[in-house]
Amino acid sequence: MDALKQELKENIIEQLNLEDMTTEDIANDDMLFGDGLGLDSIDALELIVMLDKSYGIKLTDPKEGRSIFESINTMAAYITEHRSK
């Protein structure tokens, strides 16, 4: 699980072009949206694509993303349970 969390941080920084950020700057329980990393709605769509492309998870209802993308911890838990690759 720790390796997955590290991988997620690296992917998020790269995919979302968080240029001034390193993996050390993201705590596992940091809020990804709002006051945390400050991601926006386009970032949310990118994360949905990332789940599909990297882990074979298709989110049919974007509203599901709200709880899944709450933090690195919630993302890692969801991916571990639902991944097909």
Next chain:
Amino acid sequence: MNTNYHIKSFCSIKNNQVSLNGSVVYKDEENSFSQFIKAAYKQQNSKYPKFFKMDNLSKLAFLAADILLKNENLSKEKENNIAIVFSNKSSSLDTDRKHQESIQNKESYFPSPAVFVYTLPNICIGEISIKYKLYSENSFFIFDSFNATHLLTYTNSLLSSNKANQVLCGWVEFDDENNYQAFLYLVSTKGTTKHNKQDIIKLYNT
């Protein structure tokens, strides 16, 4: 129509060089456009993290506009009545190509929402407007080449009809990393350079 308008300031970015009012403020001839524009942004101390998420055309337009507008002491709270009139030849073609590549293979079909949102040239106007709270008139025209006459006429019309107090206008073109140029200038009642076709063309060619 009042034509007593002036070019208050102008910024040019081409050949990995940034100039403000004719003076070079940043140069980096060694690196690719991506590295150059990032280094120029950092050197200008623009501090706007969303810059890194923009496409190449928006980065080019944003940096040139930022260099001009940050000297204007604009209000961060209230609306600033500056219109934007941009133009280019290649529209958003550079980003259009990237999007097209991502949907080319039906077996690996992962279009990026962050790329797709930039598949219109006027998105770069939105990026500038968001940072500087500009809610005024804006237009993006596509021409075969730089069209000083059209920019002059359109800008004078916006100013004389009181649609805007100032107009940020010019040419922002990005076809690929070796073929790009930004030439933006701010037109108002202040300044020393006359706002006429000859002077616009002269500054464009400097």
